Amino acid sequence: MxxxxxxxxxxxxxxxxxxxxxxxxxxxxxxxxxxxxxxxxxxxxxxxxxxxxxxxxxxxxxxxxxxxxxxxxxxxxxxxxxxxxxxxxxxxxxxxxxxxxxxxxxxxxxxxxxxxxxxxxxxxxxxxxxxxxxxxxxxxxxxxxxxxxxxxxxxxxxxxxxxxxxxxxxxxxxxxxxxxxxxxxxxxxxxxxxxxxxxxxxxxxxxxxxxxxxxxxxxxxxxxxxxxxxxxxxxxxxxxxxxxxxxxxxGANDATIVCEDGDLDAAVDFAIAGRLLASGQVCCSNKRILVEKSIYEDFKAKLVDILSTKRIGNQLEQGTDVGPLINEGAAIKVEEQIQHTIGQGAKLILGGRRVNEAFIEPTVLEVTKDMDIAKDMEMFGPVFALMPFETQEEAIEIVNQSNFGLNSSIFTRDITKAMDAGNKIQAGVVSINGGTVYRPICCAFGGYKKxxxxxxxxxxxxxxxxxxxxxxxxxxx
Incomplete structure (x- = not known):
């Protein structure tokens, strides 16, 4: 053209x-x-x-x-x-x-x-x-x-x-x-x-x-x-x-908070939909997932079980769940970021490999709040970074430690907890009981900080x- x-x-x-x-x-x-x-x-x-x-x-x-x-x-x-x-x-x-x-x-x-x-x-x-x-x-x-x-x-x-x-x-x-x-x-x-x-x-x-x-x-x-x-x-x-x-x-490094009183299945489904959309190359996708300690293992198991069934392949073919990244260089960068995070002590639970030049397997990493991925390292690929938390105050502190603040979300049935998070999280959009990938055309879309x-x-x-x-x-x- x-x-x-x-x-x-x-x-x-x-x-x-x-x-x-x-x-x-x-x-x-x-x-x-x-x-x-x-x-x-x-x-x-x-x-x-x-x-x-x-x-x-x-x-x-x-x-x-x-x-x-x-x-x-x-x-x-x-x-x-x-x-x-x-x-x-x-x-x-x-x-x-x-x-x-x-x-x-x-x-x-x-x-x-x-x-x-x-x-x-x-x-x-x-x-x-x-x-x-x-x-x-x-x-x-x-x-x-x-x-x-x-x-x-x-x-x-x-x-x-x-x-x-x-x-x-x-x-x-x-x-x-x-x-x-x-x-x-x-x-x-x-x-x-x-x-x-x-x-x-x-x-x-x-x-x-x-x-x-x-x-x-x-x-x-x-x-x-x-x-x-x-x-x-x-x-x-x-x-x-x-x-x-x-x-x-x-840039963004958006976070989802999943509380023990939240809808666990919905949180898993939204997390997968948000992170696999466009093969994870979405500015407002849930790049960090914070899960309350009491339900952390259940969330991780459900997430891994579903992601294990996802098929990477040609984006034009029916049955494909994850297509290629935009170019080989982008895939190489995500692969390097995964290895960097593992080098900082992260535990690889699923995936982690670059396949056929430009594909990245759906990847699950267990990380801690002091790692780069938990702060300002934005991964543009289908990578799920999981962190447990004990109190909502701790979760919000981890969310806000990033220099970014585009979208965020929290899953809880307690409206008081939800509004507390909505008021304290430093982000342009706080989605309650939904994913971070949320942008109605009438929305004032944009971020805090950088x-x-x-x-x-x-x-x-x-x-x-x-x-x-x-x-x-x-x-x-």
Whole structure:
């Protein structure tokens, strides 16, 4: 596939490409251009012109286009899901769910943009301004850059592009290098739905080159990035130099607490579903599982029994439970993290091996709170780190010892204990009697501490991608 700049499908200026492979079979799916900074600059210039056009397009017309696109997503769900599953490695059924979620996100932004109202404020609240009337309105920022991670490219493209377009901004997307094809196809469909060619650009390439260039450009007004804390920190520093707005959803090491009065079977089921989704490559999956000591052995036995039946294999085949990681390097890193944790004294209960280049077996480790995995080492793979605890205070202390704080959860039938945990856990979402993988499209999704800056969700992103203007009528009251 080619990238799309100003409506033109094109190769990179230097002709270089990036290979996209199905990691289950190592087969080449396609190539995309490895864009240059010159390509990125052309996209910025086109978007600057597009921002002027799109900001003046009536809301109802933008809504019609976005609703048309969401229907096109549903009409093409089979094609898009298969493409996503093939290039990403997640199970086909999971890819189908992601495409449906993407359509719902665009529906949500289109609907909410019609209610993005301002205020009318009589200024008689302040002496000397009794006859003045202030009217506020929300206007788009201008050009927004979205840098998308590999794990949920369709969904996260929708959160960023849907918000930007619904609120009247031009949008430039830098898709992930490993699985950019679904995002490119979605951009094609958006253009077919009626988004002007210079309003929406897709620039493929490497993050350290074109992603960095886009994020530090003084000609863009905002950057929305989902990815690692290290890269997010650099983007924040670059944005500060231009006073660009920066929205960051970053690393996480989310925890689940299972109390002795909680539903043990439900806790096991949610833990497995959350950690095997996308082969464990989910920012808000339950990477640490804290289980009350009195039920710890029962939880471990149930978890191991079920995980022992899970089958790794080709993500497109029925009967597969765990697909490959996004690339071989990612699998090697998880394998090294497992060995590092064992070297720190962890006990390997199940799995632990890398298989066929890019697969990681479902793995269960018994760990202690002083190990790296219990603090700030984020494992992006199907690895379950188990820890016993004796008191809820101890469990919350372990949860909060991490520099991250995206999502968390607790299983208990005691509402007082649940609310105590909800109030004390330092995380953006605390799910009670459910898993940590919880992100309704209306949710103010985002983390505490080094898990990010800002919140992403239907109403919240529209507000963050707009700015308030006040028009004052003097002496009219």
């Amino acid at each position: 080619q990238m799309i700049i100003n409506g033109e499908k094109r190769d990179s200026a230097n002709g270089k490409v990036i290979e996209v492979r199905n990691m289950a079979t190592q087969e080449l799916i396609d190539t995309v251009p490895a864009a240059t900074v010159e390509d990125a600059q052309e996209a910025i210039e086109a978007a600057q012109l597009g921002a002027k056009i799109w900001s003046q397009t009536p809301v109802y017309q933008r809504v019609e286009i976005l609703n048309r696109f969401s229907q096109m997503l549903r009409d093409n769900k089979g094609e898009l899901a298969r493409l996503l599953s093939t290039e990403n490695g997640k199970l086909l059924v999971q890819a189908e769910g992601e495409i449906e979620t993407a359509a719902a996100i665009f529906d949500g932004f289109a609907a909410e943009s019609k209610r993005l109202f301002g205020q009318t404020i009589p200024l008689e609240i302040q002496p000397g301004l009794e006859k003045d009337l202030m009217i506020t309105k929300r206007e788009p920022l201008g050009v927004v850059v979205g840098i998308i991670p590999f794990n949920f490219p369709a969904e996260l493209f929708s959160f960023k592009a849907g918000a930007a377009l619904a609120s009247g901004n031009a949008f430039i997307v830098k898709p992930p290098e490993d699985d950019p094809l679904t995002v490119i196809r979605m951009v094609e469909l958006l253009h077919e739905a009626g988004v002007p060619k210079n309003v929406l650009q897709v620039v493929t390439g490497y993050g350290e080159e074109v992603g960095d260039y886009l994020a530090k450009s003084p000609s863009i007004q905002a950057v929305s990035f989902t990815g690692s804390t290290e890269v997010g920190t650099m983007i924040a520093q670059n944005g500060a130099k231009n006073l660009s707005r920066v929205f960051l959803e970053l 898990s990010g800056i800002g919140r992403e969700g239907i109403l919240y992103t529209l507000e963050e991608f707009t700015q308030i203007k006040s028009i004052v009528l003097r002496g009219v009251m």
